[in-house]
Amino acid sequence: LGLHILSSLLAGLLVGLIFYDAPWDWAGMQNRSGVIFFTLAFYSISGLSALGIWSSERLLFLRERAAGDYCTSAYFFSKILGDIIPMRLIPPVIYAAVMYKLGLHSTGECFAWFMLCLLLVGIASAGICFMVGTVCRDNGVANLVSSLLLLFSLLFCGFLLNKDDEGSWTYVSVGSYLSYAFEAMMVNEFFGQYFLFDPKSYKSVKVPVPGTAVLEQLGLHHHNFHRDMAVLAGLTGGFLLAAYILLKFFVKERR
Helix, strand or coil: CHHHHHHHHHHHHHHHHHCCCCCCEHHHHHHHHHHHHHHHHHHHHHHHHHHHHHHHHHHHHHHHHHCCCCCHHHHHHHHHHHHHHHHHHHHHHHHHHHHHHHHCCCCHHHHHHHHHHHHHHHHHHHHHHHHHHHHCCCHHHHHHHHHHHHHHHHHCCCCCCCHHHCHHHHHHHCCCHHHHHHHHHHHHHHCCCEEEECCCCCCCCCEEEEHHHHHHHCCCCHHHHHHHHHHHHHHHHHHHHHHHHHHHHHCCCCC
């Protein structure tokens, strides 16, 4: 927990200073998109730390559950209270409190939505890793599978690949929980704002562009905001539920 808090504090300070007071021009648009993508990447990869907890306790859990010391739900909810609540809630709050004021526009409502989205991403990432760790007995395999899932989710989040150009890959992106988080965070940051389009090759051209136009150019849509938040919350709960079901019915004692 101390390491998570320290890394979040340092990352928030570093990112906030790098993107300090990003302007509302075309370069600022790129910078703000980069902040959001980095934040999602940072807290999705941080979920990998949830693998170590399960792998180190697997045999102990199997032995004690077989002995009737406790049931699956008691163990699982102790992990929720002992890992997910402190490790996935406190560090993002510290990161956002430091970074958001420096790098992004800091209205109270936008900050609240940003924080909620970030918390859901942290919990969802831990849920995926716990789910994979339950299925994969080997820690190296679990690390590889979890990393691939998180990287593919990042690939289809909407930053590296325009959502309107996904084509047949659209069906894959539907399963990317980070695609909903990225769209929600981008809408939260860009909607209602104006960016000054001032190409360096044409000094006389200065055109104010609404944030909605920027979003649509990236294949993002502001009317999806509440849907994105609802789907992200649903997927977060679904990952945790799947992890519990796998732990209860898939992980069995072997005589």
